[in-house]
Amino acid sequence: MKLHRIAALLSRHLYLYKRSFPRVLEIVYWPFVDLLIWGFITLYLAQFKAALPNFVLFFLGALILWDVLFRAQQGITISFLEEIWSRNLMNLFASPLTTGEFLAATMILSVSKVLAVSCVTVLAALAFYSFNIFVLGVSLIPFILNLVIAGWCIGVLTTGLIMRYGQEVEVLAWGMVFLFQPISCVFYPLSVLPDWLQAIARLNPATHVFEGMRAVITAGTFPAHNLAWAVGLNAVYLTVLIVWFHVMFAACKDKGLLVRVGE
Amino acid sequence: MAEPIVQVRNLTKRFGDFTAVDGVSFDIRQGEILGLLGPNGAGKTTSIQMLLGLITPTAGEIRIFGLPFDRHREEILGRVNFSSTYVSMPQALTVEENLRVVGKLYGMDRITSRIDDIVKRLEMEEFRTKITRKLSSGQMTRLSLAKAFLTAPKVLSLDEPTASLDPDIADKTRALIKEIRRSTGLTVLYTSHNMREMEEMSDRIIFLQRGRIVAEGTSEAIKAVYGEADLEDVFLKLARTKPRA
Numbered sequence: 001m002k003l004h005r006i007a008a009l010l011s012r013h014l015y016l017y018k019r020s021f022p023r024v025l026e027i028v029y030w031p032f033v034d035l036l037i038w039g040f041i042t043l044y045l046a047q048f049k050a051a052l053p054n055f056v057l058f059f060l061g062a063l064i065l066w067d068v069l070f071r072a073q074q075g076i077t078i079s080f081l082e083e084i085w086s087r088n089l090m091n092l093f094a095s096p097l098t099t100g101e102f103l104a105a106t107m108i109l110s111v112s113k114v115l116a117v118s119c120v121t122v123l124a125a126l127a128f129y130s131f132n133i134f135v136l137g138v139s140l141i142p143f144i145l146n147l148v149i150a151g152w153c154i155g156v157l158t159t160g161l162i163m164r165y166g167q168e169v170e171v172l173a174w175g176m177v178f179l180f181q182p183i184s185c186v187f188y189p190l191s192v193l194p195d196w197l198q199a200i201a202r203l204n205p206a207t208h209v210f211e212g213m214r215a216v217i218t219a220g221t222f223p224a225h226n227l228a229w230a231v232g233l234n235a236v237y238l239t240v241l242i243v244w245f246h247v248m249f250a251a252c253k254d255k256g257l258l259v260r261v262g263e
Numbered sequence: 264m265a266e267p268i269v270q271v272r273n274l275t276k277r278f279g280d281f282t283a284v285d286g287v288s289f290d291i292r293q294g295e296i297l298g299l300l301g302p303n304g305a306g307k308t309t310s311i312q313m314l315l316g317l318i319t320p321t322a323g324e325i326r327i328f329g330l331p332f333d334r335h336r337e338e339i340l341g342r343v344n345f346s347s348t349y350v351s352m353p354q355a356l357t358v359e360e361n362l363r364v365v366g367k368l369y370g371m372d373r374i375t376s377r378i379d380d381i382v383k384r385l386e387m388e389e390f391r392t393k394i395t396r397k398l399s400s401g402q403m404t405r406l407s408l409a410k411a412f413l414t415a416p417k418v419l420s421l422d423e424p425t426a427s428l429d430p431d432i433a434d435k436t437r438a439l440i441k442e443i444r445r446s447t448g449l450t451v452l453y454t455s456h457n458m459r460e461m462e463e464m465s466d467r468i469i470f471l472q473r474g475r476i477v478a479e480g481t482s483e484a485i486k487a488v489y490g491e492a493d494l495e496d497v498f499l500k501l502a503r504t505k506p507r508a
Contacts, residue, residue, distance in 0.1 A: 082353070083353075085354075086351055086352065086353040086354050087349075087350055087351035087352075088350075088351065088352055090315075090317060090345075090347070090350045091350060091352060091365070091410065092368070094315040094316060094317055094340065094344075094345055095344075095365075095368050095369060096336075096338075096340045096368070096369065096370075097368060098337065250319070253316075253317065253318055253319045254318075254319045256276075256283075256312070256318045258317055259317050259318065
């Protein structure tokens with residue numbers, strides 16, 4: 001065993017960290033996110049001691065809904081990555097295909113993936129834990145639709161960044177959505193967060209969806225104000241992000257990045 | 264003489280301080296095969312990518328079918344296609360599935376019969392149902408050509424179309440391009456580093472160096488101007504000449 005060969009391999013990987021913000025993020029951010037999420041869950045559980053009402057509904061329901069958001073985002077971003085990996089982007093964008101049509105196709109694909117994955121998670125929850133998400137009622141449906149749109153927003157943002165910065169930020173395709181998890185209040189209520197973080201979390205449509213879900217479970221009422229917030233924020237973010245994506249696409253064509261993305 | 268179907272005027276592309284294409288102007292007439300020649304980094308690929316709408320020019324104008332490209336992108340690209348050795352297609356799809364997607368993308372009718380025809384012409388029957396990932400480089404090149412011909416384009420850009428083909432298939436491909444040009448009036452922008460092929464295929468050649476046109480004309484005329492019997496010698500002479508400041 002030769003130390004210089006091991007050192008060569010080490011340096012090959014360490015060189016990457018000098019210029020790669022996403023790789024540094026992997027080291028710094030993810031442990032921080034884990035600590036935040038589990039810390040807030042612990043605080044939440046401590047408030048209720050052992051008497052948390054409907055805790056199975058809270059956690060399994062939250063997990064299934066979180067997966068909706070995650071898959072909606074992945075549906076968009078992974079579709080774009082597939083084109084990069086197969087070196088097919090030039091074939092697409094040298095055809096009459098428009099940016100809007102490209103986004104529309106990825107959004108439809110994302111809904112198909114959400115439906116397919118949701119079938120699996122709902123049936124698995126029923127089979128293994130006797131948990132039927134439909135006991136939450138039809139009032140969850142508009143919230144689920146809002147989670148899909150929130151996933152699209154993150155997907156469009158991630159895709160735009162990958163298009164602009166290339167392979168360097170590909171890792172965001174799997175990680176970006178988790179940047180939003182601590183302020184989405186998936187497994188704990190908004191009230192658990194410190195005041196300053198609550199203010200930020202209120203700007204996140206997913207927070208209102210999960211707050212709404214908990215209201216449905218605990219009070220059995222339809223939380224219209226949560227839905228209104230989610231719809232309003234989603235409408236603003238999706239509009240802004242679609243415009244931003246078009247601007248980013250034009251910038252990539254100007255810089256010649258579209259033909260080099262993935263290299 | 265036929266009207267120009269492609270008109271390029273003062274086409275310029277700058278990336279920061281670097282000028283990749285510097286005020287290039289040329290026409291391509293209907294049914295003409297124009298060869299684009301030049302050393303690596305001369306601006307050939309950037310010029311083609313601007314003609315395909317993949318890169319936005321810094322200055323200048325591109326008109327195709329008499330229409331300004333920037334305002335009629337969709338209409339123009341519906342009648343233009345390209346094939347490049349450096350572009351692939353979705354690897355997990357079969358050859359036929361890939362061609363079907365292309366047909367839909369261009370809004371074609373009778374996709375199956377068009378695929379039947381092009382598969383036969385390019386002798387692709389034996390790998391029509393094969394997964395693209397498993398194709399040899401020669402088969403991949405034929406798929407790329409099939410994708411380009413499938414949509415019955417009026418203008419076609421071919422970037423080293425025979426680069427990884429064996430001499431037999433390469434010869435048949437050149438014959439097919441000429442036959443389609445003869446029967447449909449196809450206009451072609453052709454690049455290759457194979458000088459014999461450029462002479463055989465091109466009606467006219469443009470030689471680019473450092474983003475500028477340094478020679479233009481038929482291969483015979485260019486050889487006469489530079490006093491060389493071989494286009495390859497002209498290439499070496501031009502490529503090794505220091506451009507004027």
